[in-house]
Amino acid sequence: MKFTHIITLSTAAMFFLASCEMKNELTGSLTDKADTGALELGVSVKQPVSQTRADASDIDTNTFPITVKGTSAGVDTIVRNYNTLAEMPASITVPVGTYNVSSHTPGTLEKQMTAPYYSGDTEVTVTKDITSSVNVVCRMANSRIQLNYGEDFKKAFSEWTITIDDGSEMALPYTQENLNPEAVYWYFGDNVTAIKVNITAKTTAGNTVIQSQTFRKADASENYEEVGDNFTGGDALQINMGTVESATGTVTGITIKTHITFEDESESVEIPIGPTPPIPGPGEDTLMVTCIGKVNSDATSESNIFETGVNYSMAAGNWPTTDVLISTPAGLKSLKVTIIGGNNGFQGIATDMNFNNHEMIGSSLGDMLGSLGVSLPMPEEGMTSYTFPVGQFYAMMNIYGPTKNGQETDGTYGEDYHEFLITVEDKDGNVVGPLSLKVTINE
Known part of the structure; x- marks a missing residue:
């Protein structure tokens, strides 16, 4: 009878230990099978230098989602997703290895938006029994485009269609229906080195003007070693439409002046163009195409x-x-x-x-x-x-x-x-x- 009692206790202990091990595996807690470390995560925003610091107070990084994904052997299938930074624990325990931690503005990055979209990621290596602090720095993924009409342009033309085209599946359109367009936040994607401004306009005298002008980032009047030839997030473009007048006040041409402010610079620089085509009179030859x-x-x-x-x-x-x-x-x-x-x-x-x-x-x-x-x-x-x-x-x-x-x-x-x-x-x-x-x- 005593022997039977000993066997029953041993069996119960085995079931108890197996149950604990299964629970640990399901919850991702510590086990004897894997060395672990801890991560403390934070998110910050790096704005373009030219933007006012007052704007930073409007960005609540606590609302940014967080993704932690393993990138090294043994942890490449481990993914932790948190809907917001505010919802995640102060620290999380994961097996040792290398991870990519990413975060971004709530929602999806669209081609055309009304506000900046920030995103970023960083790599971190988790060491056994060590707590690693990680700050994900999110930068602007899209670029600010502002089109302005000079008073001379608005007086010279009765109607127009202007498009800003980066060679992608869609172009950014403007017409005379909105004389004070708001800034647009535009996602250029990869390997965009030039934009094209296309204009079809009718003068108040009834002449039609068709013009196309290409602006390349590499042609900017000032350049910096760290600035590449591709348009990237954080760049700010300002395009000003104007006219050229003769001494008698007759409109003889269109001016398109484009300035760019690089992400890490405070001053804008011009992207120059070639000769400005004159506005055609009936039957006249014109410059450009x-x-x-x-x-x-x-x-x-x-x-x-x-x-x-x-x-x-x-x-x-x-x-x-x-x-x-x-x-x-x-x-x-x-x-x-x-x-x-x-x-x-x-x-x-x-x-x-x-x-x-x-x-x-x-x-x-x-x-x-x-x-x-x-x-x-x-x-x-x-x-x-x-x-x-x-x-x-x-x-x-x-x-x-x-x-x-x-x-x-x-x-x-x-x-x-x-x-x-x-x-x-x-x-x-x-x-x-x-x-x-x-x-x-x-x-």
Whole structure:
């Protein structure tokens, strides 16, 4: 009887010890199988130098989430997540090894935001029986962009569309609907070395201006050894739109002045640009990559055909002379043309000649078009000016009759005009287009 009692106590002790070991494994507590150490975690924010210190009081790092992830062998599967810094314990116990500790502003980093987004991470090695203090420093992941309009710009133009494009899936748009835009916080991502400011604007006199200007961080008038060529979080860009006036007060050009303040600097520096293209008058050549159409009907009138289009009657015989004037001081790199027919006959010709984003530089179409009565001198790479004579196509268009609206039997081409889409690029990487020229032909 006494022997039986001893066996029962030993069995109970074994079950008790096994139960304790299982509990320790489930709760992540100390076990005899792993050496451990402790972590004490904190989070701080490093703002760009140019921002006021008063802003720091508005950032409550206690609301920042914390993630602790093992990165060395044996602890790479251990992850601790805390919804906020305030919710996590004063210290946590983990097996010895190397860990990555990360934190960020609550929420998800978006491409475009109304406020700064801070994030950061750090590596830490946990040693047996040692408590390691870790401070995760979070820096701005996005950049501040501020667009300003000068009073002269607002008086000179009645409407406009401006985009700031970093080559990603979306661009930042501005129009005359908001004359005092708020600062935008923009996430550039990786390897963005340049932004492009594209403008399509109409003057109060009715002229249309199309301009594209590229700004590269590496071109900043001041640079620092620690500052790379990529736009990064914490950079601040200020883009000011203005005009150039003649002595008589006539608006002759647009100015785009861009300044950048680097994250660790207090003063802004200019990112200079080349010559500013003048605002075009009717039929004038312009600098940069600006295309202007000219219509001379009986040599009496001129207008911006990208805005008005071309409309003429075959019976009346008032076929216009239409030229697209292209000026590229940096040298022409690419001229691509797409033709969409307003009836099946002319569309067939456009298809046969492969006028679908067709590269005109180096094209062999010149001789073929010449045999059809279209005199089209082909552009050459490096040209600083070129005239694309759209009017040369009119005789061929007339062979196939007027443009029609939905009258084709197969319904393939339902528009009531022929359309030319023109895209120009210069050797500085500036691009204009596709510009749409619509030609309507009546009986």
